[in-house]
Amino acid sequence: RNNCAQEMEVVSKYIEQVDSVRYRIKKGFVPNMNVEGFFYVNDSLKDLLFDELKESHSNSGVGGFLPAVKQIGNVASLPGIVGHSLGMPDIHSGYGFAIGNVAAFDMSDPQAIVSPGGVGFDINCGVRLIRTNLTEKDVLPVKEQLAQSLFDHIPVGVGSQGIIPTNQNDLEEALEMGLDWSLREGYAWAEDKEHCEEYGRMLNADPSKVSQRAKKRGLPQLGTLGAGNHYAEVQVVDEIYDKSAASKMGIERKGQVCIFVHSGSRGLGHQVATDALMLMEKAMAKQDIKLNDRQLACARINSQEGQDYLAGMAAAANYAWVNRQSMTFLVRQAFAKMFHSTPDDLDMHVVYDVSHNIAKVEEHMVGGRPKQVLVHRKGATRAFPPHHPLIPVDYQFTGQPVLIGGTMGTCSYVLTGTDTGMAETFGSTCHGAGRAMSRNKSRRALTPQDVMDELAAKGISIRVASPKLVMEEAPDSYKDVTAVVDTCHAAGISKKCFKLRPIAVIKG
Numbered sequence: 001r002n003n004c005a006q007e008m009e010v011v012s013k014y015i016e017q018v019d020s021v022r023y024r025i026k027k028g029f030v031p032n033m034n035v036e037g038f039f040y041v042n043d044s045l046k047d048l049l050f051d052e053l054k055e056s057h058s059n060s061g062v063g064g065f066l067p068a069v070k071q072i073g074n075v076a077s078l079p080g081i082v083g084h085s086l087g088m089p090d091i092h093s094g095y096g097f098a099i100g101n102v103a104a105f106d107m108s109d110p111q112a113i114v115s116p117g118g119v120g121f122d123i124n125c126g127v128r129l130i131r132t133n134l135t136e137k138d139v140l141p142v143k144e145q146l147a148q149s150l151f152d153h154i155p156v157g158v159g160s161q162g163i164i165p166t167n168q169n170d171l172e173e174a175l176e177m178g179l180d181w182s183l184r185e186g187y188a189w190a191e192d193k194e195h196c197e198e199y200g201r202m203l204n205a206d207p208s209k210v211s212q213r214a215k216k217r218g219l220p221q222l223g224t225l226g227a228g229n230h231y232a233e234v235q236v237v238d239e240i241y242d243k244s245a246a247s248k249m250g251i252e253r254k255g256q257v258c259i260f261v262h263s264g265s266r267g268l269g270h271q272v273a274t275d276a277l278m279l280m281e282k283a284m285a286k287q288d289i290k291l292n293d294r295q296l297a298c299a300r301i302n303s304q305e306g307q308d309y310l311a312g313m314a315a316a317a318n319y320a321w322v323n324r325q326s327m328t329f330l331v332r333q334a335f336a337k338m339f340h341s342t343p344d345d346l347d348m349h350v351v352y353d354v355s356h357n358i359a360k361v362e363e364h365m366v367g368g369r370p371k372q373v374l375v376h377r378k379g380a381t382r383a384f385p386p387h388h389p390l391i392p393v394d395y396q397f398t399g400q401p402v403l404i405g406g407t408m409g410t411c412s413y414v415l416t417g418t419d420t421g422m423a424e425t426f427g428s429t430c431h432g433a434g435r436a437m438s439r440n441k442s443r444r445a446l447t448p449q450d451v452m453d454e455l456a457a458k459g460i461s462i463r464v465a466s467p468k469l470v471m472e473e474a475p476d477s478y479k480d481v482t483a484v485v486d487t488c489h490a491a492g493i494s495k496k497c498f499k500l501r502p503i504a505v506i507k508g
Helices: 003-012 043-058 068-075 134-152 168-177 179-185 190-194 212-221 242-246 266-287 306-340 419-424 440-447 449-458 469-473 481-491
Strands: 015-018 022-025 037-041 081-092 099-107 126-135 231-240 256-261 348-353 356-366 370-376 401-404 414-418 461-464 496-508
Touching: 003 043, 022 068, 037 068, 037 481, 043 068, 043 081, 043 356, 043 414, 043 481, 068 099, 068 440, 081 356, 081 481, 126 134, 126 306, 126 401, 134 231, 134 256, 134 370, 134 461, 134 496, 168 179, 168 212, 168 306, 179 190, 179 306, 190 306, 212 266, 212 306, 231 242, 242 370, 242 496, 256 306, 256 481, 256 496, 266 306, 306 348, 306 356, 348 401, 401 481, 401 496, 414 481, 449 461, 449 469, 461 469
Parallel strands: 037 081, 461 496
Antiparallel strands: 015 022, 022 037, 081 099, 099 370, 126 256, 126 348, 231 256, 231 496, 356 370, 401 414, 414 496
């Protein structure tokens, strides 16, 4: 007990509230911090973070991970980090880096590192929003059939296999070409590519840096949703906060129907991350890198191991874009069939596609000067401001669309990037609701039927491949996405554009 009180004293000495949504973690909170930590939470979210910290002092951490606030501090101690080690409002503890942690490393510093734990196991897990010109009125009479049709079209679940025919050679090309492969094969429209972060293709991808084991896992899964927190939802526009920005995205009215697809790089990305962590454990001894937490395994950016990981990670990212594109193709087919129309006549354009688990070289202002930095975003979304050269022409005046998926059966948001975010968070913002209770705790607290009944009571059609997994993703297991988005909006690191609510959920 006494020990716990001392620990909390340390916390109050090193963690300082800057304003209603900003907190600073001063150097000294954990050993060897090179920069300060900084996190964004409002009053309703801060208790979750501080309670996690208190709990970890009275027992041995959270499900094998350190508390998120400690993890922000440990990331601040990594070699070559610049700016701050940043925590988004949906932050929760994860492997090495917390989920919701953003950190940038100076490309010109030979000591600077890349860490797979800063990207996460599901490389380029991300979301895509597809709009339609249908309204809720059009969909309600056929909502159950539509949910069933989507469930039949999109392969879902833990071991699900894709239905778009792919062989080993296709996989190699998809890893290298990303969305350009989908375009060539006829699964994408040319404008889909425009509305995709990185245009759906990371050019530094090298399929030869992806192990055979990863490829073996990835081949049957291309074009599948997977399980866990991945979902496809039919949603309707519920509120519009910024009419002109929404209009630029083709969102004209409340009740307009959209589709939200949340998925990543499946078993392939997971294997790329696992392989890299093994190699980096060895590399650290060789490169003499000392860490506060061995889950932060890393390698110098310009070492062979660092470069190999970035090339393999980029290939896994390309796989994830092809994956979301294949599902977009299947969603378009399902809607066209259901409404006896064509995807084109239903105006089924991709509004945007963002990644929330990735590391990328970008130019940012550091200490008043432009610098090339490697930005790790894990459970965080890129949110570039208006007039940024890397966002599509259509969104030059609004800023980049930022897609924030709520939890199954709760609302989702679309935000836009801001100049404040560019200056403070390397153009990054939150990615979703963020877990409030561990997966095991969720399973103990709820039964599958409870969750299904609750969704049905809200008028949401649901199709699930593995009902057991539903409890882990129940809304009660997560933080309130509205509180997360409101914190980002209040801090000015992104701006609310419109809100969506689900009417049908397809899950693994």
